[in-house]
Amino acid sequence: MKKLFLALSATVAFSAAAHATTIGVTMDKFDDNFLTSVRNAIAAEGKAQGVTLQFEDAQDDTGKQLSQIQNFIAQKVDAIIVNPVDTSATPKMTQLAVAAKIPLVYVNRKPEDKELPANVAFVGSNEKVSGKLEGEELVKCLKGKGNIVVMQGQLSNNAALDRTADIEEVVAANPDIKIVQKQTANWDRNQALDLMNNWITAGDKIAGVAANNDEMAIGAILALKQAGVDPKTMCIGGIDATADGLSEVANGNLYVTVFQNATGQGKGAIDAALKMVKGEKVSSYVDVPFEKVTKDNYKTYMTK
Structure with missing residues (x-):
């Protein structure tokens, strides 16, 4: 048995x-x-x-x-x-x-x-919320005026398109803020670093960076440091609230991120x-x- x-x-x-x-x-x-x-x-x-x-x-x-x-x-x-x-x-x-x-x-x-x-x-x-939250905080940081650049994720990705459209909608409601550059860095920190270096070299007066994610925002921060610019003097935003992104918020380099x-x-x-x-x-x-x-x-x- x-x-x-x-x-x-x-x-x-x-x-x-x-x-x-x-x-x-x-x-x-x-x-x-x-x-x-x-x-x-x-x-x-x-x-x-x-x-x-x-x-x-x-x-x-x-x-x-x-x-x-x-x-x-x-x-x-x-x-x-x-x-x-x-x-x-x-x-x-x-x-x-x-x-x-x-x-x-x-x-x-x-x-x-x-x-x-x-x-x-x-x-x-809902991606239509993320870019709006980021954009509204950047407007506060900029006190309603200044030039910004937009770092996009992959253009084949709805999240990148929606987040960018949200930023553009917020900027459109604030006529003293202007988007002077907009380009993809494919969600990537290193590509964002190179892109930001190109924009700095081009000589545009930039007051803020709206990145579709934290990785690209961090790439922009690294490029600014390499160029001798203190990121704390600018208004930089990201999305995702990754561990690295939160560290940059803590040290004052990243003004806003959005927790996903x-x-x-x-x-x-x-x-x-x-x-x-x-x-x-x-x-x-x-x-x-x-x-x-x-x-x-x-x-x-x-x-x-």
């Missing part, structure tokens, strides 16, 4: 393991600071929920990401989480997942699908995927709100 019980227990354990939920996760790129935080949050929540996760790095390559999604489908994963390289490619990704009847969750970057079908959801933040909740997005992506796997209905858009961060409240976000 004891042997029979042990055999049955082993069979049950094997059966449970065999039916463990498996989720394929493809991210734009692993070496992005903010996306690393999202990935870590997905991993932590997946572990807490007993989920088997398979992570893939698309390395900023849309073709590679599509292949990764096709591989997940071939492996018959239970759900797929995608942080898209190029949001214009999401209709194709959606089509693949729907045809395979596999739940799909987009995280952090809003898909360009006109509407998301059942069993497909987006977990992220990487943990909330990662956890929300796992939660949405698991609900759909269980057959539960999920809202097509799960909002994770942005929050303004300045010298007055940055300490609150140091542990987030």
